[in-house]
Every structure is written in structure tokens, then in C-alpha cells.
Amino acid sequence: xxxGTPVEVVRSLEATAREIRQEVIRMTFxxxxxxxxxxxxxxxxxTALVFHELKIxxxxxxWPDRDRLVLSKGHASPALYAALALRxxxxxxxxxxxxxxxxxxxGHVDRTKLPCIEASTGCLGQxxxxxxxxxxxxxxxxSSYRTYAVLGDGECQAGPTWEALxxxxxxxxxxxxxxxxxNGLETDGSTESIMGIExxxxxxRAFRYHTLEIDGHDFPQILGALDEARRTxxxxxxxxxxxxxGKGVSFMEGKHQYHGKPPNKAEAEQALSELxxxxxxxx
Amino acid sequence: MNAVLGKPExxxxxxxxxxxxxxxxxxxxxxxxADLSGSTRTVLxxxxxxERFFNVGVMEPTMMSIAAGLALQGRTVYASTFAVFAAGQxxxxxxxxxxxxxxxxxxxxxxxxxxxxxxxGTHQIVEDIxxxxxxxxxxxxxxxxxxxxRAATVAVAERPGPAYIRLTRENLPTVTDGSFAIGKAAExxxxxxxxxxxxxxxxxxxxxxAEELAKVGISTRVLDFASVKPYDAPALLRAARDTGAxxxxxxxxxxxxxxxxxxSTTSENYPVPVRRVGVPDxxxxxxxxxALLDRYGMSKERIRDEAWELLRARGKVQ
Numbered sequence: 001x002x003x004g005t006p007v008e009v010v011r012s013l014e015a016t017a018r019e020i021r022q023e024v025i026r027m028t029f030x031x032x033x034x035x036x037x038x039x040x041x042x043x044x045x046x047t048a049l050v051f052h053e054l055k056i057x058x059x060x061x062x063w064p065d066r067d068r069l070v071l072s073k074g075h076a077s078p079a080l081y082a083a084l085a086l087r088x089x090x091x092x093x094x095x096x097x098x099x100x101x102x103x104x105x106x107g108h109v110d111r112t113k114l115p116c117i118e119a120s121t122g123c124l125g126q127x128x129x130x131x132x133x134x135x136x137x138x139x140x141x142x143s144s145y146r147t148y149a150v151l152g153d154g155e156c157q158a159g160p161t162w163e164a165l166x167x168x169x170x171x172x173x174x175x176x177x178x179x180x181x182x183n184g185l186e187t188d189g190s191t192e193s194i195m196g197i198e199x200x201x202x203x204x205r206a207f208r209y210h211t212l213e214i215d216g217h218d219f220p221q222i223l224g225a226l227d228e229a230r231r232t233x234x235x236x237x238x239x240x241x242x243x244x245x246g247k248g249v250s251f252m253e254g255k256h257q258y259h260g261k262p263p264n265k266a267e268a269e270q271a272l273s274e275l276x277x278x279x280x281x282x283x
Numbered sequence: 284m285n286a287v288l289g290k291p292e293x294x295x296x297x298x299x300x301x302x303x304x305x306x307x308x309x310x311x312x313x314x315x316x317a318d319l320s321g322s323t324r325t326v327l328x329x330x331x332x333x334e335r336f337f338n339v340g341v342m343e344p345t346m347m348s349i350a351a352g353l354a355l356q357g358r359t360v361y362a363s364t365f366a367v368f369a370a371g372q373x374x375x376x377x378x379x380x381x382x383x384x385x386x387x388x389x390x391x392x393x394x395x396x397x398x399x400x401x402x403x404g405t406h407q408i409v410e411d412i413x414x415x416x417x418x419x420x421x422x423x424x425x426x427x428x429x430x431x432x433r434a435a436t437v438a439v440a441e442r443p444g445p446a447y448i449r450l451t452r453e454n455l456p457t458v459t460d461g462s463f464a465i466g467k468a469a470e471x472x473x474x475x476x477x478x479x480x481x482x483x484x485x486x487x488x489x490x491x492x493a494e495e496l497a498k499v500g501i502s503t504r505v506l507d508f509a510s511v512k513p514y515d516a517p518a519l520l521r522a523a524r525d526t527g528a529x530x531x532x533x534x535x536x537x538x539x540x541x542x543x544x545x546x547s548t549t550s551e552n553y554p555v556p557v558r559r560v561g562v563p564d565x566x567x568x569x570x571x572x573x574a575l576l577d578r579y580g581m582s583k584e585r586i587r588d589e590a591w592e593l594l595r596a597r598g599k600v601q
Contacts, residue, residue: 070352110383111355111384112383112384112385118355119351119352119355119380119384120379120383120384121379122379123375123378123379125344126344126348126376126379126380127348128348129344129345129347129348129349129351129352129376129380130348130349130351130352130355130380130384131352132345132348132349132352133348133349133350133351133352133353133354133355133356134352134353134355134356135352136337136349136352136353137352137353137356137358140313140334140335141356160342160344160345160348160376163342163344163345164342164345164348164349166342167339167342167345167349
């Protein structure tokens with residue numbers, strides 16, 4: 001329901017996403033490692049989840065009926081850490097410790113160090129399976145909590161991703177939403193030139209997912225799709241979110257080279273200045 | 284000779300029945316299997332508690348992830364399949380989804396080792412103990428008989444965190460009184476000239492050889508080392524001190540199994556001669572299960588020869 005989303009909600013989410021993107025740049029620059037490209041592509045999706053969709057409460061992190069978020073593409077950790085920090089789950093200053101010795105903010109998300117993380121991920125193809133387990137748990141205990149799994153597109157080349165998706169469809173897990181960050185690029189280049197995953201929407205439909213295709217940087221579309229997922233009661237929903245790797249930073253956009261490469265000082269400064277600009281000032 | 288051994292019993296049946304009993308006590312316990320529930324005997328649980336049983340089909344890696352997802356919500360989860368799939372096919376899923384997440388998943392893997400028999404080398408995993416004991420936080424248990432299997436099935440439920448229990452396809456004679464405890468070796472026979480440390484199917488052979496040695500005046504201690512991780516270092520070092528030589532028996536590659544564990548522990552703390560009887564650095568093949576043990580270096584004759592070798596090395600015999 002894009003037209004139904006109040007404009008102030010959209011403006012607020014956009015402002016939050018800009019702050020998160022700046023934190024992604026600061027974190028990967030400070031650590032001189034990490035994955036800026038895929039963090040920037042998934043930022044709007046995570047912002048919509050953490051600030052709008054998920055039933056979560058920083059004051060009750062172990063609330064049994066909280067919604068579960070599994071970041072299957074665990075390398076996009078900077079975006080998730082920043083979103084959770086801005087939402088009050090960890091001190092914002094702690095973001096500076098990203099990837100440092102002794103930090104709770106591991107290179108890939110780690111639940112044993114940072115309790116607001118639902119599942120440790122990093123090696124691809126495992127997050128969806130854990131999300132399926134969570135959704136089965138909710139069904140067994142008749143809990144209202146919903147499980148959201150955020151998947152990368154390179155990860156769709158991994159066989160176990162499809163095992164887990166098959167299980168979600170087989171068990172008709174209407175409380176499971178899979179969101180694909182379809183930025184089209186992986187470490188070495190474009191997914192379609194390396195090992196094509198298209199037609200991806202047809203694949204999800206064949207695996208029994210109610211499948212939606214959206215612009216993953218358009219908040220009304222993101223919120224509309226999440227709404228539709230909640231109204232879908234017959235089985236799981238897949239949201240294929242078309243995104244731009246490196247979104248919001250001109251020289252990173254569409255460049256696979258920034259999958260796992262941090263910005264240098266000049267790049268970080270330019271990125272932060274671009275991201276600090278009000279959206280109206282952008283072309 | 285068989286006087287020391289009890290009636291052969293199925294370890295898998297013992298597991299399946301104990302799991303059913305656990306399921307009756309704990310309504311939050313769930314069980315997963317990967318299309319082998321008849322063989323692993325989780326079918327018994329599945330028939331009684333269909334809502335809490337998930338047969339996920341042939342997707343062992345993802346079975347481990349789903350199990351972790353369920354366990355992270357506070358459940359005790361058992362996941363069963365053959366050892367080659369649990370420890371081999373699914374290794375990195377056991378590593379990240381279960382161990383790295385500290386998920387409360389109990390992997391009970393049947394059909395470990397060469398005793399798989401006719402199915403051949405593809406299915407006879409002899410590397411699983413090494414793979415699993417290398418994982419931080421993993422408890423590893425290799426029962427020698429049905430009573431230990433029953434006790435271990437319960438014991439891992441009472442100990443939070445990941446566990447791997449390796450079972451054998453073949454029925455095995457009862458050699459223990461079932462008083463298994465995690466972290467403890469069971470002294471099945473006392474002795475002062477030599478210690479046999481054994482796991483799984485080879486515990487019975489160790490006892491038989493010890494009985495033969497007794498007839499010629501050699502006193503052999505036999506330790507059932509079912510708790511591979513955590514392991515009973517004090518019992519091991521007592522054996523080293525008291526008997527001066529250790530012979531390890533395992534149906535597993537000698538490169539990474541219990542023999543490697545015993546050798547490293549003694550050499551760091553109380554060096555004594557250690558010899559390893561197990562699978563050399565090769566894959567198995569199809570054949571009658573017990574004939575495979577003989578063919579691949581774990582015959583009673585070989586165990587006896589290695590025992591004499593150690594006794595000679597210690598100057599206890601000419």
C-alpha cells in the first residue's frame with residue numbers, strides 16, 4: 001500500500017537510513033575492513049524492519065514473543081549494528097569497536113557476544129534454515145512472533161539456501177518472511193555473469209512462496225510488501241527487493257569492488273559528505 | 284571367552300526408546316531426522332509425538348540449521364542421521380549453526396565407522412570423532428553398548444549445549460553397567476601391567492584380549508573411554524603411572540581420534556609408550572562388518588600383537 005504510508009513516516013525512515021549509512025562508512029573506515037557495498041544495499045530494508053515492522057523492545061530483549069530477525073548475509077553486520085544502536089539496543093559509541101579485538105561487534109554477527117542478535121551467521125546458506133527453525137518454534141508454542149530472514153543474492157547460489165527455502169514452503173510457514181537483497185553483485189562481479197540465479201521470482205514461487213518484487217530503496221514499497229506478507233496466511237512470503245550495491249555513495253554504487261573493501265580516508269570523507277546531504281539536495 | 288561379555292543389543296533401539304521416554308518427560312523436546320528415521324529409530328518418537336517430529340528429508344546441512352533455530356528458542360533438540368551425513372555432509376552447519384551459536388542440539392549419529400558394512404567406504408565415516416571433538420563447546424560420546432547409549436542419551440539432555448553421540452549400526456554386547464557419566468572413563472577391568480583404552484565396538488574386543496592375557500599372567504586394565512570430550516584426563520594419567528603403557532582401540536582413523544588424544548595427553552603430562560589400533564589412513568570398502576574390522580587392522584590378533592609389543596617395550600616380557 002505505497003499510497004497509504006504517511007509521508008512523515010517515510011521521511012523519518014529515510015532520515016534514519018541516512019544516519020545508518022553514515023555509520024556503515026565510519027565503521028568500515030575505522031576498522032579498515034568489512035563489507036560496505038552489501039551493507040549499504042540492505043540498509044533501507046533493515047531500517048524498515050528495525051524501525052517499523054518488527055515487534056521488538058530494547059528494554060525487553062528476551063521478550064519471548066518478540067519478532068525474530070536473522071541476517072543470513074551476516075557480512076552486512078555494520079548496517080544491522082548501526083540500526084540496532086540507533087534503535088537503542090546498544091550504545092551508539094560501541095559502533096567504533098567494530099571488528100576490534102574484544103568487541104561484541106564481530107565481523108559477522110555473533111549472538112553469543114551481542115544478545116540482541118538472534119542468530120550468528122556469516123558462512124552463507126545457514127540463516128534461512130535457522131529462521132525456519134524459529135518459525136517452527138513459534139507455531140509449536142502458538143506464539144504470535146514472526147520471523148524475518150534477510151538473504152543475499154550471492155547466497156542464492158548455495159544449495160542449502162534452497163533446502164531451507166524448500167522446508168519453509170513445505171511447512172507452509174506463514175509466519176516466515178524471506179527478504180532478498182537483490183543487488184546483483186557478489187565478491188567477484190555480477191551474479192548473472194558468475195552463476196546466474198534468474199529467474200529468481202519464479203524460483204521462489206516454485207518453492208511455494210507468495211512472492212513480491214519491489215524497489216528495495218522505496219520505503220512505501222517496502223512497508224507495503226511487509227504489510228502484504230503479514231496478511232498472507234497460507235504460507236511464507238518472499239520479498240525480492242531490487243537494490244543497488246553501495247547505495248547512497250556515488251562512487252560505490254553498482255561496484256562489486258566495494259563488496260569487501262573499506263573506504264580509504266578521502267573516500268570516507270566524500271561518502272560521509274554525500275550521505276549528510278538532505279535528500280532534496282540530491283538530483 | 285565370552286564370559287566377560289553380555290548379550291548383543293541394538294544401540295539404535297536403545298537410543299530410540301530412551302528418546303521416546305525423554306519426550307514424554309519434556310514437552311519442549313523436539314526431534315529431527317533426515318529420511319532415515321527407521322534406521323536411526325527416531326521413528327519411535329515420531330509416531331508418538333508427530334507434532335514435535337520433523338523429518339526434513341535428504342537435507343542434512345539444513346537439518347542442523349533448523350535444529351539450531353529451534354534450540355535457540357529454549358528447546359532441547361535431537362537431530363539424527365547417519366554419521367557420514369551428520370559429521371561429514373553437514374560439518375560447517377554443525378560448526379556455525381550449532382556450535383558457534385552454542386545451540387542446545389544433540390546430534391545422535393548412527394552408522395559410524397566401518398561396521399556399516401556392505402554399503403561400503405562412501406558411507407563408512409572414520410573421521411567423525413576427530414571432526415566433532417575439534418569443535419569448541421562440543422560434547423562427544425562414543426558408547427560401547429546399549430546401557431551406555433541409554434545413559435548418554437539422557438546425560439546430554441541434562442548438559443546444556445551441543446553434543447555428538449556416535450552409535451554403531453551393529454548390535455554390540457553389553458560391557459558396562461550403564462553407569463555412564465560425561466567426563467568419566469569407566470574402568471571395566473583393573474590391571475597393572477598394561478592399560479587398554481577403547482571406545483565403541485572395540486571395547487568388547489579389548490576385554491576379550493585382556494582375558495586372554497590374564498591367562499598368561501598379564502594384568503590388563505581396560506578403560507571404556509565413551510566420554511571422548513570432555514575426557515577423563517585423571518584416569519588416563521593414573522593408567523599411565525600405574526601400568527606404564529597404553530594401547531588405544533578405536534574404529535576410527537588413527538590420525539585424529541582417541542589414540543591421538545591419548546598420545547598427546549600422556550606425552551604432555553606423563554609420557555609412556557602408546558600404541559594405536561584403528562583404521563590406517565584409508566577409506567573402507569564393502570564387506571561383512573566384523574570381517575572389515577579384521578581386514579583394516581582391528582582384529583583380536585592385531586590387538587594382541589600390539590599389546591605384546593608394548594609389554595616388550597616396557598621390559599615386562601622378553
